Amino acid sequence: MFAVLLALLALLLAGVAPRLMARLVWFRRAPRPALVAWQAVSLAAVIAALAAAPAAVPYLRERGWLVFGMAAAVTLLVLGRLLLSGHRVGTGLRAARARHRELVDILAAPDDGGRADGIRVLAHATPTAYCLPGRRSRVVLTQGALAALPADELDAVIAHERAHLRGRHDLLLEYFTVLHHSVPDPVRSPEALREVRLLIEALADRAAIRTSGPVTTARALMTLARGQAPEASLAAAGDGTTAARMRLLASEPVSPLVSAVMYLYAGAVVALPLTLLWLSWR
């Protein structure tokens, strides 16, 4: 009974909840608790799926082999997919970052262009800014970005990138990417991953607002978008999140009460599969 409930809960949390949460636009105004809620939902889905087999153990006493077998199959399948996806995504990311770091370290000196802050400057006209996360992290700017951004907007960009590095947003993104790829195709929701990406950007934007204010941060977005537009139309362009981020900069942050409710929701969601597992053994 509880094993079946847990399997259903896993399906609900992996397939239905992300689609609903991706539509809660007001979540974006409090990106930190929103990301905690997203992590809670995905973690609860994993717990529910992995707990199906342990929850079916009591059936063995009444020779309920079939129930236990099915629950064990669900658990093993989910575990296998998680491990495989974690391995694939992790290896791919590490290889891509290592290669990129090698190139950046050869092409861009840390002190080029009179910058003493360890920021790497690539000799390229397209304005862009990004960071390479990891143990030996790098913030990378192009000469095009230095030329296009006034000093105050540059500060906003750097604050945004440093927030990514400081908060280890790469791990958060890797976690959600691994889960995304481990969920079977019909259940998986691309809009969930897109929303999580947007929340991570909104979180880094909060850091930029703290150093530079919302208007300067918004102008920096505009400056780089203008410079990248010809390039972006050639390659695969962004996923339309830039305008959403800009609109967020226009809105006031939500009240602490709303954040508290979101944290409570996160806690309750994780408690749900754990409670079911506990009940199954009682």
Place this chain on the structure above:
Amino acid sequence: MPPPPSAPRLGDLERAVMELLWSGAADRPQGASVREVLEGLPADRDLAYTTVMTVLDRLAKKGLVTRERDGRAWRYTPAGTRESLTAETMRASLGDATDRRTALLHFLDGATPEELDDLRAALSEVEQRRG
């Protein structure tokens, strides 16, 4: 014997050696030997022959230089021009979709020309309400 160079110093050396190979590529189409690289580097660096060999070996492993046998020694050539490597880096950074979006964390995830009008409207909203 000089002490083995530390990791950051090796990074500096790798960059200096690449610069040297790039700037000499026109004069030495057949590549440079370890000895030639050692002599081309500033004397105040006080480098050992084996250090330069290690650096060139690391660069070859990274695929940034190629090497060819020349008698008992190796000759090293840059695997690409500075411009082509920069272009590769930019392609990896701005290039197609999902992979780079997870590998690197961007300030801006690209914008199409059509998106720009939408962005402009949103910017003036920010300026009005938060300015």
